[in-house]
Amino acid sequence: MPSLNPYLSFKNQAREAMTFYQSVFGGELDISTFGQFEGMVQDPAEADLVMHSQLTTPDGFVLMAADTPTGMTWQQPAGVSVSVSGDDEAPLQGFWHKLADGGTVTMPFDTPPWGGRFGMLTDRFGIDWMVAVNAPQQ
Template sequence: MPSLNPYISFQNTARAAMEFYQTVFGGELDISTFDSFPEMGVEPSEQQLVMHAQLETPDGFTLMAADTPSHMPYVKPAGISVSISGDDEAALEGWWDALAEGGTVAMPFETPPWGGRFGMLTDRFGIDWMLALNAAPQS
């Protein structure tokens, strides 16, 4: 079965970001560095950068990331957010609190006009997130 998941580009901070996301979401983190793939032609000073990282969480999330070496153009992620929604208010609030630490809240995790809870933030690594608690069904 195919999967759809975010793959985030960083510049020299992929390891720190993915280790942070592991503290937020839990799970198993696998990190490969460029020194394992000499054919990639990365400068010796960049061999320890992340070529590929993958976090598999207990909640079924898959989050991937990599550093962009200096010989490749880097564009900071923009115009897209990682979105998490669900019915577990305690889990969503915990993730919100953790992601917001050291970041910037654009819209607090509160009750919007459509019900439930919703918030938007940019985490300490510059990644935009949206979290949503599903609104209770109308009877």
């Protein structure tokens, strides 16, 4: 069965960001660097940059990321948000608080007109997030 996974691009912050996301969501984090693979390092100063990382959480989330080496164009992410939602408010509230630490809240985590809870923020790494607690079904 195919899967759809967010893949985040960073400029020299992938390891720090993915370690942060592991502290938010828990789970196993695997990191491969450019230096681990022959022929992948163009600038020796970038050998320890993240070529690929994958966080797999106990909730079944899979989040991937990499650093963009100097020879490639990097742009700050824009126009895309990572969404985390569900029925259990306690863990979602916890994710919200951890993601907001050092970030910027753009819409407080509160009760929207459609019910449940919802909020939007940009985390300390410039990634936009939406966190939602589903409205109870009538």
